[in-house]
Structure formats: structure tokens, C-alpha cells
Amino acid sequence: GNSVTQMEGPVTLSEEAFLTINCTYTVTGYPSLFWYVQYPGEGLQLLLKATKADDKGSNKGFEATYRKETTSFHLEKGSVQVSDSAVYFCALTPRIGNKLVFGAGTILRVKS
């Protein structure tokens, strides 16, 4: 079946540090890939997406590249801020249909 695996957290960084959250997936065919972010007490918000191989999604300084050869979609940011503290979810939809499959989520804590 389809699945998404994310690195376990929590990830704790100092402000202005470099962030990488690893995400790999298993799916039949070629999915669309997403990163969602959940701030405390809120629902999920779309952070970025990529719909085909080698696409790079970017938003608010975050980036992720759709790597078909390694079935990965790692999230990166060059300089994190305290306001980036949240839970980050990697997710996919299979080529047909729009049923999201989520990873378990990674908690990010940024200290000032």
C-alpha cells in the first residue's frame, strides 16, 4: 500500500540554524507530494507541493524537491525562526484520486 515515512522528532534547533526534515514514500505510480504545517491548536495548512519529478516546491523560505529516483521529498530551510515551531507533515496523493496519505509528523522546536 501507499505510505509515507518521516524522520522522528522532536527536532530542536537554535534560531538561524539550517533545517532538514527527511521524508520518503512508497506508492504505485507517480504521486503528488505535499508538506503541511500545523501550528499549536490549529488545523493543517499547506506549506508547499510538487506534482511531478524534479519539481521544487517553495514557500516562506522552505523548499522541497520531488526526487523520483530516491522516492524522497525532504523539507529544508536555510535559517529557521522561533515562529517556525510547529508540527510538519509530509503527505502524498496517488496519481488517481485525492486521498491524502500522511506521515506521522515531525515536531520542530526552535529556541531563541
Added chain:
Amino acid sequence: NAGVTQTPKFQVLKTGQSMTLQCAQDMNHNSMYWYRQDPGMGLRLIYYSASEGTTDKGEVPNGYNVSRLNKREFSLRLESAAPSQTSVYFCASSESRSSNQPQHFGDGTRLSIL
């Protein structure tokens, strides 16, 4: 701009009680979804509605029913609540069931079953 609105935000039930969670979206989206979020498991799809008048089971449908009342509203019902249904429930909507359409989420309903 409300987006996806869920009610109630919090609820405590006793085992065996029934409950309906309400969800409404004002974005004229065709597709709507119900998820549950449990620690360490991400979100799992309970039911979805690809378009008005249709509903289908997701990954974890047992113990739940849904109704797509109209294009705007999609409700989730627990007929006889069980402690295993203690969770945070999220409703979402998307413009279509195309795989590249992002989903927009409500703020969730935190449900505890005693």
C-alpha cells in the same frame, strides 16, 4: 474569509452516546474529507465525498457514518461512541478530486470518550 468551519471545537462523551460533528466550507469546493489525528500516526482518512451526493469509505471507517448534506456541509456521526474514538477530528475540502489539488483544513474537533 472563514474557509472550513468545524463545530464543536471540544466535546466530552460517555461510552455509548451518539454525536454528530459538523463541517461547512465556503470556498465552493466539490470534495470534502474527514480525518482523525492520533499521536504518532499522522492523519488517517475516515470518509470522503468526491462530489455532492457521493460518499466513500477511507482507511478507518468503522464506527462512523457521514452525510453530505449539500455542497457546503459534510457531517460525521458516531452512533455509539467508544474510548478508541478519542481523537482530534479534522474536516477538509478541495476544489476537486484531482490528485494535485491541495486540501484546506478546519481547526479540528477535540473529542474525548470516557
